[in-house]
Amino acid sequence: MFIKPVIGDNVTMRQNNISSILIAILMLGLAVSVMEAGSKKRRGTAGAQELLIPVGSRGTAMSGAYVAGISGLEAIEWNMAGLSGMSNNGQAMSSYSSWIADIGVTSAAIAYSFGGNSVFGISLKSLDFGNIPVTTALLPDGTGETYSPSYMTVGFLFSRKMTDRIFFGSTVKLVSESIMREAARGVAIDAGVQYKADNGFSLGASLKNLGLNMIFSGADLEEFHTPEDAEPGTNTEPRRIFLQEFEMPTTLELGISYDVNLGPSTATFAVSFLNNNFSFDEYRFGAEFLVMDMVTLRGGLSMGYDPEPYGVDGLENTADDKDDEGGLESDSEEFIWGPSLGFGLDLAKLTGLGLSVDYAYRTAKFFDGVSWLTLTVAF
Numbered sequence: 001m002f003i004k005p006v007i008g009d010n011v012t013m014r015q016n017n018i019s020s021i022l023i024a025i026l027m028l029g030l031a032v033s034v035m036e037a038g039s040k041k042r043r044g045t046a047g048a049q050e051l052l053i054p055v056g057s058r059g060t061a062m063s064g065a066y067v068a069g070i071s072g073l074e075a076i077e078w079n080m081a082g083l084s085g086m087s088n089n090g091q092a093m094s095s096y097s098s099w100i101a102d103i104g105v106t107s108a109a110i111a112y113s114f115g116g117n118s119v120f121g122i123s124l125k126s127l128d129f130g131n132i133p134v135t136t137a138l139l140p141d142g143t144g145e146t147y148s149p150s151y152m153t154v155g156f157l158f159s160r161k162m163t164d165r166i167f168f169g170s171t172v173k174l175v176s177e178s179i180m181r182e183a184a185r186g187v188a189i190d191a192g193v194q195y196k197a198d199n200g201f202s203l204g205a206s207l208k209n210l211g212l213n214m215i216f217s218g219a220d221l222e223e224f225h226t227p228e229d230a231e232p233g234t235n236t237e238p239r240r241i242f243l244q245e246f247e248m249p250t251t252l253e254l255g256i257s258y259d260v261n262l263g264p265s266t267a268t269f270a271v272s273f274l275n276n277n278f279s280f281d282e283y284r285f286g287a288e289f290l291v292m293d294m295v296t297l298r299g300g301l302s303m304g305y306d307p308e309p310y311g312v313d314g315l316e317n318t319a320d321d322k323d324d325e326g327g328l329e330s331d332s333e334e335f336i337w338g339p340s341l342g343f344g345l346d347l348a349k350l351t352g353l354g355l356s357v358d359y360a361y362r363t364a365k366f367f368d369g370v371s372w373l374t375l376t377v378a379f
Contacts, residue, residue, distance in 0.1 A: 046278040047246030048175050048186060050127055050151045051209045054078075055095045055107035057358035057374040061342025062286025063300030065270040068194060068204030069257035073111050073376060076123055076157055079192035079206040079253075080169025083111055083159035084119045088354060088378040095374040100367040104128035111157055121157035123171075126150075150178045155190075167194040175214070182218030187211050188248050200259040204272075207252045213245035251276050255284075265291045280304030280335055296344035298360070304335035338363030342372075354378030 056074035059066040067079045073091040075082030090112035097105040106128065111121025131146035153176070159169030171190040177183065188211035195203045221241045255272030267289045274282040286300035342360035347353070360372040 045247065046249040047184070047214055048177065048188070048209070048248055050105075050125070050153065050177075051173070051175065051188065052249050052251070053097070053099060053105055053125075053127075055097065055105065055125060055372070055374075056093070057095065057342055057360035057372040058288075058298065058344065060362060060372050061298035061300060061340055061358070061360035062270060062288060063284050063302040063337075063340045063362070064253075064274070064282075065255060065272045065284035065286035065300055065302070066257070067192070067206050067253045067255035067270075067272045068202040069255075069259070069268055069270055070204075073109055073121070074374070075159075075169070076109055076111075076121075076155065076171060079194060079204050079255075080157065080159055080171050080190055081167040081192040081194040081204065081206075083121070083157060083169050084113075084117060084161045084167050085194070085196075086111070086113075086119070086378075089113050090379045091376060092379070093374060093376045095372060097370060097372045099127075099370055100364060102130065104130075109155075109157070111159075117161035119157070119159045123153075123155035123157060125153045125155075127152075147180050149180075150176070152176045165196050167196070168192070173209075173211075175211075177214075177216075179216075180218075181220045182216045184214045184216045186214035186248065202257045202259075204255045204257075205253070207250075209248045209250050211248040211250075213247055215245045216243050247278075249276070249278055265289060274302075294346050294349060296346070296358075298343065299339070299341045301339045302337055304337075336365040336367070338365065348378075 054060050054064065054077050056077050058074050059070060059078045064078065070078045070082040071085030071087075073083065073086060073093045075085070090110070092110040093108065095107045097107075099105050104127070105125065107123065107125040109121060109123035111119050113119045127149075129149050129151075131148055133142040134145040134147055135142050154174045155171045156173075157169070157171050159167065162168055169190075169192050173188045173190065175184075175186040175188055177185075188209045190206070190208045190210075192204065192206035197203075221243065223239055223241070251274060253272050253274045255270060257268055257270035260267045260269070267287065270284075270286045270288075272284045274284060276282070282302045282304055284300065284302040286298065289297045291297070340360060340362035342358065344356060344358040347355045347357065354377055356376045356378075358372075358374040358376070360374075361369055362371075363369045
């Protein structure tokens with residue numbers, strides 16, 4: 001008579017313990033990450049920058065301030081914990097972004113719940129640089145040949161609903177970069193947790209791109225040369241160029257969101273803080289309004305934060321630093337991102353299918369604005 005309650009209590013206690021451990025791991029990651037937070041000395045030293053290019057339209061329309069409230073397949077970009085919050089057994093998503101400098105970013109993902117509270121999936125992201133002319137020191141105008149770098153990331157997704165309020169998710173990403181005959185390979189891990197309260201508040205934490213250093217290698221780094229002061233007819237000698245390793249662009253984001261019932265519509269307000277080891281930290285603000293259970297309007301703004309206006313050595317790093325007292329950098333020429341906006345259409349009622357279309361646009365200094373178009377199918 002008393003066995004079932006005891007078993008239930010043990011299961012609940014075990015889930016709570018696991019959740020506490022996961023949250024502690026993320027907080028430890030935060031402590032380590034903050035040690036190098038936003039340092040100008042480290043800007044531009046990380047590689048695998050394609051990992052920082054967002055995919056999907058929901059979160060980008062809110063300037064990324066969706067780490068706490070995001071759910072469904074698009075959560076793979078902002079907080080993997082939200083993947084297990086999808087309302088269907090499975091989802092498939094395809095997204096395209098016209099990124100800065102005419103770079104095309106294509107992504108696709110699919111996830112499915114095989115019963116229980118766990119969700120598994122796979123994702124793919126690739127960059128299209130177009131054809132780039134080959135130039136040399138002797139032919140600076142081009143040799144007539146072209147090349148196209150290949151940047152691709154494959155992710156293996158897992159998310160689990162630990163309790164009715166706590167969600168956890170993780171991604172293992174295989175990173176591949178190749179430029180002509182040189183290539184680099186690496187592995188990165190994302191992990192996130194969400195806590196959803198009954199009163200509409202949600203909390204989230206997401207640690208992304210944690211991995212070992214990468215390094216390029218390839219045939220073009222090997223060359224033959226003739227030693228200096230060598231006599232005519234001397235054989236050439238092999239020489240290899242060794243490149244420096246580069247770190248993964250690790251980030252950690254903490255956020256909070258609040259859902260409000262406005263009668264015929266609902267609204268979500270979200271705020272998050274992004275700690276970036278190799279660039280500006282960011283404060284992100286976003287809002288989402290659902291009208292008639294079909295149309296969603298979104299908007300957002302992010303502001304860069306510079307904790308070291310003079311760098312760690314106390315010296316000026318840029319021409320603008322002389323009058324810079326630190327703080328928010330929304331008007332800085334170094335922080336290029338402006339406001340974002342977007343909308344979504346849930347076509348399930350019109351088509352009878354679990355189909356939705358989302359669009360986002362974000363302004364950027366010195367470049368044309370960036371747009372995203374996302375198609376999601378629930379099944």
